[in-house]
Amino acid sequence: MQFFTRLARPSARTRATSSQTAPTEALDVTTPTPPEGDDTPQGGRKRRLVLPAAVAAGALVIGGGTAAYAQAHKTVTVDVDGVTHQVSTFAGSVDNLLTDEGITVGARDAVSPSGALTDGAVVTVRSAHQIWVDQDGEQRQVWTTALTADEALDLLATRDPDVQLVASRSSGGRPQLALDLSIDGPARVIVDGDMVDVDDADTTVAGALDDAGITLNDLDRVSVRNDVHGHVVVVVQRVVVKDVKRVQKLEYDSSTTQDEDAYEGEESVVTEGVTGLRLIVDRVTTVDGKETSRVEVTNRITRKPVDEVIAVGTKERPVVQPTPSRPSNPGPIGDTTDADSLNWPALAQCESGGNPSIVSSNGLYHGLYQFSVATWQAVGGSGLPSQASAAEQTARAKMLYLRSGAGQWPVCGSRLFS
Known part of the structure; x- marks a missing residue:
């Protein structure tokens, strides 16, 4: 934040400040007596000669000087x-x-x-100093000779009625303004949605806040403006800056690869897909609870996504002709006597690795003999083949053999006769 500094000017005397509580000091107006015989001061400016009393009196009498003396002497007021x-x-x-x-x-x-200076004149001197103003959301420095905040606001309002004076913060955290608040009348403080009246406005911004019992946080802003009634208003804005984290998911891609060892229609997952993560940190500034700015300070990937890879079978399924050993008259369904002598464990080992509850990767084939659901139902099965017991699966596999032969298992059917 900016700090206001009042420009110090060299002076042979103690100069009055803008504080209305500064004591009035009577200034020394004695004219120094120049060295004897020297009637020209340094710098070329003429100085008055101080004559001996007798000579001066004679000169005044000779020249009718009483009137001239009275005309030259003046009593004036300096402000x-x-x-x-x-x-x-x-x-x-x-x-x-x-x-x-x-x-x-x-x-x-x-x-x-x-x-020219005349008797009884009031000579007014106003020191110029710089102040910060807020105009249309932008801050800039201007020069003013105003004594108080409301006087400065009145002068600035001729160009922009919405202008505000911006108070700086001293090293001790107290808000400073190069001007007092007001010559007379109350001031008001707006803070946290409330309005607090300060009776004695002939004070500083820091004094007004102290009187109102308001404590400033490190980032709070203080400005001064006039309300619609012309009263001086000190506005305290609560400023909060904090970092807000958010996590963004990064979706993975999916691709396929050909598997020459797998039959057409079969699929298997080669690489599982993993969702990636991105961490984003925003620095968010709020003023009186409303967001005014958001700046991204961190944006990095904390976990990279892993693409999914699926293998798709390309090998054609062979067609196995019915074997000569197939009975010509297998008998009624349920009678598996003619199939009991076949090597069913070998067929199950080839089809499923001997696992009665296994399901193919594409979900189409189940159990010891890799029944499809439709084929399972055709031989009297209910539910899923992989949920039936191994004994029931073998019995229904024998039924299927008696109906259609070993060709139902185009790859492993020959194992029945091993």
Whole structure:
């Protein structure tokens, strides 16, 4: 955040500040007596000669000087940034008065009036200083000679009624503004959705917040503006910055490869697919609970996706002709006497590895003899073949053999006769 610094100007005297509580100090207006015989000061500026009392009195009488003396002497009021004092002077111009008073005026300072100095005049000096303003969401520095925040806001409002003064934060965390809040009238503090009135507005921003019992957090913002009624309003915005994490899933791709050792229609998973993960961290800024910005600070893959690979069989299934040993008259269904002598364990070992509950990778073939569900039902089976007992599976396999022969098992059927 920006800090306001009031420009210090060299001065031969203690200069009045913009604080309305600064004590009024009577300034020394005695004109120093020049060295004897020297009537020209350094820098070429003429200085008044201080004559001995008798000579001066004679000169005044001779030249009718009483009237001239009275005309040259003036009593004026000097107002420096709201602190006033009276001065008795013989200066003929405002510039000479300020020089005699040791008041240095900067290029941006305001002095009124200018030119010749008259008796009873009020000479006003306003110091220029820089302040931060917020206009249309952008902050910039401007110069002002205003004494108070509401005076500065009134001047700035002629160009933009929505302008705000921005308070900086000191090293101790207290909000600072180069101006007091107001000469008179109350100030209001808006914070956390509430409005708190501060009776004595002739104070600093930090003082107003202290009076209202408001504690600022490290990132809170403080600004000053006028409300629709012209009252000075101190606005405290609660600012929170935090990192928000989110995890994004990365889908994996799937591909197939040909398997010459597997029959057409058979599939097997070669590589299981794994979903990847991406970690994203956003730095989110909220002002009074509303998000104002989001900046991505981390974006990295914490787990790479693994693509799925599926093997698809390409080998044609052979056609096995019925064997001569097939009975010509197998008898009624349920009578498996003619098939009992065949090598059923060898067929089961070839088809399923002897596992009665196994299911092919494509889900089509079940059990010891790799029945399809339709074939299983055709020989009187119910449910899934892989859920039936090994004995029932063998009995129904014998029934299938008696109906259709060993050709039902085109690859392994020959094992029945081993």
